[in-house]
Amino acid sequence: MDFIFKKYTSFFKNLAVGFLILFFWLIYSCSNTTINEPKNNQSIWFENPANNWNEAIPIGNGTLGGMVYGGIESDTIKINEETLWSGGPRDLQNLTAINYLPRIRKLLLEHKTKEAEALIDSTMLGEYNECYLPMGDLIISQISEGKATNYKRQLDLNKGIVDVTYNLDNVIYKKEVFASFPDKAIIVKMSADKSGQLNFSTSLTSLLKHSVEIKDNRIILSGNAPKHAYPHYLGKKDALYEEGYGMRFNMVLHIRNKGGNVTTEKDKLIVQNADEVELLFTATTSFNGYDKDPVKDGKDYEQIAKNTVESLSKTDYSKLKSRHLKDYKGLYDRVSIDLGKSSKDSIPTDERIKSFSPGTDPSLTALYYQFGRYLLISSSRPGEFAQPANLQGIWSRLLQPAWSANWTLNCNAQINYWPVETANLSELHLPLVELTKELSVDGAKTARNMYEANGWIAHHNADIWRTTSPVGGSGLWAIYQVGSAWLCHHLWEHYEFTQDKEYLKEVYPIMKGAAQFYLDNLQRDEDGFLVTNPSESFENYFVKPDGEKGWACVGATQDMQIIRDLFQNCKLAISELDTDKEFGVKLDAYLSQLLPMRISPSTGRLQEWKDDWKAATPFAGQVAHGWGLAVGNQISPRTTPELAEAFTKTLEYRKPWEANNSGSWTGSFSAKFWARLGNEEMLQKVLDEHFEKALFPNLTSNFGGFWEIDGNLGITASIGEMLLQSHDGEIEVLPALPSFYPNGKVEGLKARGGFTVDMEWSGGILKQVRVHSQSGEKAVLRYGEQLREINIDKDRDVNFYF
Template sequence: MKKHVLVAFCALIFLRPDFARGQTKAASSLSYYFNSPASRWTEAIPIGNGRLGGMVSGGIGQEKIETNDDTFWSGEPRDLQKPGTYRYLDEIRKLIREGKNAEAGQLINKHMLGPWNQSYMPLVDILLTMGDSTATDYRRELDLSRGIVTISYRQAGVNYKREIFSSYPDQTIVIRISADKKKSVNIIAELKSKIKNNVIAQKDQLIISGQAPKHVEPNYQGVHAPVYEEGHGMRFEGRLMIKETDGEIMTGGDKLELRNASAVTFIFVAATSYNGFDKDPFKEGKDERKLCEAYLSGLNGKNFRELYKRHVDDYTQLFGRVTIDLGINSDAALPVDQRIRNYRNGSDPALTALYFQFGRYLLISSSRPGSQPANLQGIWNDLLQPAWSANWTLNCNAQINYWPVEVANLSECHLPLMDLIREATVDGSKTAKNLYNARGWVAHHNIDIWRTTWPVGGNGLWAIYQVGGAWLCQHIWEHYLFTQDKAFLNEYYPVLEEATRFYLDNLQEDNNGNLVTNPAVSFENNYKKPNGEKGWACMGASQDMQIIRSLFQHTMEAVDILGKDQAFKAGVLHVYNRLAPMKISPVTGQLQEWNDDWYPENPHNDQVAQGWGLVAGDLIHVRKTPELARAFRKTVEARRPGYGANSGSWTGAFAASFWAGLEEADSVQMIIDRHFDLALFPNLTCNFTGFWQIDGNLGITAAIAAMLLQSQGGEISILPALPSKYAAGYVKGLKARGGFEVDIYWKKGVLLKTVIRSATGGNIPVRYRDKVKEIHVKPSGEVTLKLTDFS
């Protein structure tokens, strides 16, 4: 058996001629690399298969991979409902209508809030100790084109190499360690966890098991020890197994030792007892041990070469759909941490293209069919009290994660969010009844794996955000627009219908007879009235009304597309026509954030709520609604989002997308420059107040796509906001609404040609600058347009 493995290993080296020269080749446009191991978590390289993630440190003396399972959370299902809470609503609404907003806010905080969400937990640290920590020719690289991390170095005359990936088809993390000299690989393997655990060694594998806390306080509540309780909390198991080696394996206590090997393949599998959002993971949980055994059983007979091929074939089927070239200069050959340090005002155009593709890599790695959706940190977390519980924050952050998913040609990666939405309707219907005495369903500011929708604790400023669920519904509609999948739309129509039904019951008249949300907040912003009074409780915040207007529009369109109840549509239309409109301040000329002409308490707050209709919807458009677009541009000029205290991190995603929607190309680049200058960790992840927050990565990914292609407003717009720094380039495989796929080529800032394909076929206006060309694409056909077609 050992001879067979060694022959296979030698064949692998022969077939991979880059084995010894990986440390000398320059970075390609689809990779980034370091010349040293990670010294902290935000220098490690992320890997993931949607469910199982890892952060690869690439140490010389010790490899450390910190893993996560996307279902591993503190807590258990709990009933947060407070039946009859709606009895306080009449008084709260009356106070707001009378301008007694502060008193209304006090009642909201006293009666309508609940406890905090639970927290996403770290899983297992894989530790592979190899002795000497000195080496030469070190290189640690992420190849985005294959989804592979490679570490190579030279030590004592021997070339060492590691290849590491997280496989979706085989649900395992694979670690291949090899040397070009026999008997040079010596490793002590361990598994550790920050969670209470037990580790045993059996023959060729380590087994770690443990149990999550019953409760973990959010990090912003200060340092608190996790609360463990017997009979409560999710169980987990992880197994590290040696699968291929010509060395000697020894078992010692809670360690495995490998001696005198030429190569070894480690495989890591893990599982939790999570059995759904409504099942107690301890009493009704899945058998995590049997799940791990099943994963290992599925790996029988598969050597590294086959695991590698299955992973690459699966991953490239997604990643390879889009290619992009924005130009290159000498900085592209530098280590990524140095590229980030050197970056100044668009000096490294290839970094923008790399960042776009890195965003796509993160989505593929953290959101696959059957997994949980990407949370605030995707699937990666090393803390018992992660930032903001690493939950799904529904007043923008969870949604920003999915802004690029359709245009970046990763529609399948959108599906985990759809699962969350459907699951949220269960508790959401109870919240609608108990908090608002309304039909339908509603979700507020936060949600965790247990899918509770009651407002969280702390302050109504964020907690009473009653359009979280309605914003999620925008993603249902977007997925339909990009895929033209009527079966999907029919499946999720009840979610749209019941979300709409909630607002049919819940909207209230304002003092002008328009229908508005009451109580409401505006994106965690405080206002200042003309009389100097400050507060947050209000009615009819502009963002609320934009989201509800879009929800009503899409629900009515779905009724027609699917042949649903026209009487229901008529009722929606009646209420739709009474919704409070967007307003332009007669004082400032800006688009108002509140139903009344109030001012933001912090005039430079990055969270510019009233821009929702430009970046998440299509209610504000430079040609369809030019007056609103001009008013919002004045708002952006005054507020300067992306320039606040957080240096354009996830807030820069809004700013860059605002400028892209306004078709002001170099202003988009200005925000991207600031993001790269000030908001990146060395591993290219987004730094928000010292923590990785993945919506910064993914929101800027969406803004880069919007520079090149937009499809709001019933047309495809080619290069609508192309910054001058990308004078020549191309992008292939972006998606447009209507089910179209688009390639674009340009030179000297001018379009050369665009190719538009469609599986389903259809008619679509195509815009380039101020010219529009109507085209018809046959099913499974394509149309090529050149610059002369727009003359």
């Protein structure tokens, strides 16, 4: 009996131990579970078709963009192609401005502002940018009667696919729409739950000059862009067409049907009694590089489109879809984010936005973050002739789009890429890197011709033809001298996150060239400091103590912050590459002579200009001299507390987030300011303002009635920065987490030094951080005042518990 008792006692002990092991393993597994499958809402959806552009759903593969309306009787997908612009290569070099530059500089040093401004406007400005153009529309007109019920139009962010479903005449219809990067196409699959029910016509059209040909279940629209298109704000409506000029393009739609038949009627294809239909669409232009005439030296766009469609027509839909999913999810699934559930997860997106009130919808913040990542994936892919996201990403519906839908280099183009590295989409940064390289070519001519300087410069605007001279209108914006330096900040940031030395070797000459321009071009002010002259501060006017109002100045604070950042980053690159040390010594000498930031003795605020002048419109939302906080690292609560306090006073006075409903750069900068200052409640205030007042029904950012994508992407970056920052040589987790998100989990965020960070918190307290090292670099992990040393081998990870 003792033997039996001991035997079973041992058995139950082992069983108990086994259960304990299982129990703790389950706890560990749950704590380490990824959230690639969403625990909250990861879709944008509506109960009605779109009535206009601001209700449509954007799709894109980096090259092709579409806005899906999801109509029933008539459905539209508005099409863009990233390289379709007006104009062509042109020489806009100003060869006479250099004759007036010494006089302008002297006038500004003598404080003769009005005379200097007049001379700048009359001698230094040039032509306006060309315009990014809409390519056309894919139209589907259904042949049916009756009223649809159970309508739903949804973008599944986890798949990058739009679904449209509805019930009509007791038939359930479905459309599945996606833009495929691997197959260079927009693909629509139409089906019904009863056979023979698909009856519709389809056509292609364009606002540009075009012709249409129909052949073998295929529609081919061929067109050409104008030689020149004016910016919308000039009030000139006519685009200029001229024989032998203007980019060529075509759109090709191929129909593949199961059941029924396809016939031709004028410029339409008619589908009758089909069971399933696939619309396979692609588009190309003759663009063959920024320096090649798209007519004389254009690529064979027609043959390229034909080859693409032939390949599509021979590939099963299931394979097309699986290739899209593999490619898209390979980017999107890198980051998962859960900031808590919301009762509003279950209502349509337009209603969710309409009914938004602060403090009611935490999961909207996570949804918005992932939507921003989706927009980057859709509008910025590397590849031959790849273009970075412009003012509207890749989507534009007007022949004269807002501000030409160009790359505005005094903030908008750069804001688009604020989130890209932290959001674990590093390779999507490369189109902006390529734009910077290409601008340096014409920029070297502009530096030489306008300033008699070496190196290169880009001013306020750029278009696909990569000209760098000041544009027309007013020097208030046009003579912005640090567009090139700000772009080079992105060259360095990409290295900081990737630690790719081969890449750094490639871009260092571009950074050096930008720095060389300022070494040659900086001027002495009356106190002996090196400054930009002429200068202006983010299109802001100042008021001098004597009441004179103006914009032209010397050494605006933002200029000096950006140039300092460029010089410092060049020095870091020199150290990393162990090269060009003589140039580093020269940079050191100049760094010590740059005009420093100044705090106003009368207000305690950080000065926007060299002199203690007031802003003429302090509440317009433009707070230029916060660049060193929001973008650079020259203002920090931890390393430069006096400057941080002075700029905080500036924010408290000027309240930029209240301007323009926190749309576009006003919300983007404001949110970034408070995130960097670690003021989580003010950050949440800006997010609330943005969600409440600055969003169109389709979640895109409204600025003056137009979608400006930097509003979306700047806020995306700020959400990322409330969770993770890596600016001060440390990896700081939850540096600005509002109390609105007491429980949460995020995985896949990136930090400088090649680190990937996952974290989880509960009750507002961090529980666990997992850090993966891509490069084996050392770092410091910070949570509040707690510090942990990170010394992780390459391609290994470590868990930290708090």
